[in-house]
Amino acid sequence: MLRNKRGLILGVANEFSLAAFISAKAHAAGADLGFNFLPDASSRGAKAEKRVRRVTDPLRPEFVFPCDLTSDESIDIFFTALQREWQHFDFMVHSVAWAPLADILCRTTDVSRAGFREAMDISVYSFLTAARRAAELMPRGGSIMTLSYYGGEKVVAGYNLMGVCKAALESAVRYASSELGPRGIRVNAISAGPVKTLSASAVGATGDSGGIDDMMRLHQLVSPLRRNITGGDVGDVACWLASDHAAAITGELIHADAGYNIMGGAPPDLHG
């Protein structure tokens, strides 16, 4: 499905990352891939790079370069290096989010100004700036996608500040889609159900909700398919969005959530 396509994957942290599952599926579908890793200041990036390479090396990546998406300088160096490898590429996956733990665990009305700025910068602005740089290298059109969650549409206990970020991210997808569409570049978001990853474990961990485990328990009980989703499910949707089979799809929020988002209440079997 992705033979002769080059894809940039931003956001592999380890083997549990959604980006890792997307990468495995994209590789199996024939894509040539390039990656970033988030440089870790304390160890000059060596630890982070090692963790990421454990995931990416089997996929024979065309490059794995450092990129901190909060730094214009780092983004500049990254895309300059990328352009030396690829004069153009076909799709980009943005699978990046972060917020200070204290600002996720507190009530949304108690979020600090600094925490809000940081969360929006990493989780939303990083998407817009990466989309701009990627679009410059997609002269023949392309596909850009990001990862969102239902907590951007409705209140999900414990998701708090990250829900505010996801609402902004989903809006950013629509504006970017409208701006880049005339150049043949499609922009979409995948709204994935809960999956246990490094980032997901932070959500609601000690807050009012039981965190990711509670979210997954509820998902299994309420979703029409009565199951949780897998990273592989998300990877399949990402490959479809990157492929020519989704040529008419842009500006969309595609739910890969076993149908959870359509439910307005508990299903009858939950009432006993």
Ligand SMILES: NC(=O)c1ccc[n+]([C@@H]2O[C@H](COP(=O)([O-])OP(=O)(O)OC[C@H]3O[C@@H](n4cnc5c(N)ncnc54)[C@H](O)[C@@H]3O)[C@@H](O)[C@H]2O)c1
């Ligand atoms: N896991 C879930 O349940 C779930 C559900 C829906 C959506 N998502 C979204 O999927 C995306 C990926 O998350 P994940 O669950 O795979 O967790 P993850 O922790 O594996 O991935 C988050 C990634 O963001 C990267 N990152 C953070 N700050 C960065 C920076 N300054 N510069 C560059 N990269 C940076 C991290 O290095 C990491 O690779 C996120 O947007 C997340 O909100 C996750």
